[in-house]
Amino acid sequence: MTVIVEDLSVSIAGRRLVDGVGLTLTSGERTALVGASGAGKSLACAALAGTLPPGATATGRLTVRRTDRPEPDDGVNLLDLPAARRPSSSRIALVQQDPSTSLHPLETVGTQVAAAARAAGASRDGARSRALELLERVGLDADLAARVPARLSGGQRQRAAVALALACEPVLIVADEPTTALDVVARAELLAVLVEVTSPWSDSVGGADKGAADAPALLLVTHDLPAAGTCERVVVLDEGQVVESGDSRSVLTRPLHEVTRAMCEAAREESLAGALAAIESRAAVDDCALCEITQGESGRRPGYMPRSRVLAAGAPSSAQGRHGE
Numbered sequence: 001m002t003v004i005v006e007d008l009s010v011s012i013a014g015r016r017l018v019d020g021v022g023l024t025l026t027s028g029e030r031t032a033l034v035g036a037s038g039a040g041k042s043l044a045c046a047a048l049a050g051t052l053p054p055g056a057t058a059t060g061r062l063t064v065r066r067t068d069r070p071e072p073d074d075g076v077n078l079l080d081l082p083a084a085r086r087p088s089s090s091r092i093a094l095v096q097q098d099p100s101t102s103l104h105p106l107e108t109v110g111t112q113v114a115a116a117a118r119a120a121g122a123s124r125d126g127a128r129s130r131a132l133e134l135l136e137r138v139g140l141d142a143d144l145a146a147r148v149p150a151r152l153s154g155g156q157r158q159r160a161a162v163a164l165a166l167a168c169e170p171v172l173i174v175a176d177e178p179t180t181a182l183d184v185v186a187r188a189e190l191l192a193v194l195v196e197v198t199s200p201w202s203d204s205v206g207g208a209d210k211g212a213a214d215a216p217a218l219l220l221v222t223h224d225l226p227a228a229g230t231c232e233r234v235v236v237l238d239e240g241q242v243v244e245s246g247d248s249r250s251v252l253t254r255p256l257h258e259v260t261r262a263m264c265e266a267a268r269e270e271s272l273a274g275a276l277a278a279i280e281s282r283a284a285v286d287d288c289a290l291c292e293i294t295q296g297e298s299g300r301r302p303g304y305m306p307r308s309r310v311l312a313a314g315a316p317s318s319a320q321g322r323h324g325e
Ligand SMILES: Nc1ncnc2c1ncn2[C@@H]1O[C@H](COP(=O)(O)OP(=O)(O)OP(=O)(O)O)[C@@H](O)[C@H]1O
Pocket: 012, 017, 035, 036, 037, 038, 039, 040, 041, 042, 043, 044, 053
């Protein structure tokens, strides 16, 4: 299953803010969309998810192609349809920076995920067990499923938003800066969850009868280059246009375009500044665990590894603790 974006442009008030973007997003593969602030990443995401603001118009083509089990709606240009009118076989789920945009504040997350599973076709009982299965999959047990979002930590809320996205059985998850508001450990946990649920060896993302090929594709929008490194591919956007793309290892280690080079340089400087700050404050810190996102060797599952007693930029100090504790 492949989601194909061709010549995507978004204009507002006569200004072309996304300009001729092309992407090929394949089931079970992850693509990072990076670029400076204002490059057009969020507008591109909103166009893909069918949630553009009033006054914005999108042109180009957004289609789903399945070679194994074609659906009657394959080939329909989804850009012409807002999210609510898109065919159920071609849903694109959006996970945003602020999970409160997708989670209802007064309902338990279990109820909300079950409602999404029900809307995707599950029976009442099936939806309830599907919700628990999905929430467990993102690391939230039955006790947490019975809580309203305000009684979860930021990282747990964001993982609930991922479970909600999965419940609608999407072909593509678009995650727009999902880790920005999280501490370093919650960020690592969320990235590991996103990697797991979009890996081709994921079991039954779309239900017990579906196979590995049905893992959704992931488009991860991020400023965070280590997070981009959890994806197989990186696409760099500048002033609405794709200026560089390729496998993440080569784009991030041998950037060609000046924008990519500047981002890589800034990330290096950030790490250095963080490391220097860490050295200065080390005396005040007795213990701190940091998780490092790792990309698996070919054929191996990517994930995150705990690196105990390491302090780096943004790592929580023992005095602060981490979110949810
Ligand atoms: N509703 C809107 N009305 C007018 N202009 C908009 C609107 N939304 C975004 N823009 C403009 O479109 C351009 C791209 O915005 P967008 O939010 O897509 O950037 P971005 O790459 O996601 O930035 P950031 O990383 O800061 O979120 C910016 O110049 C922004 O000011």
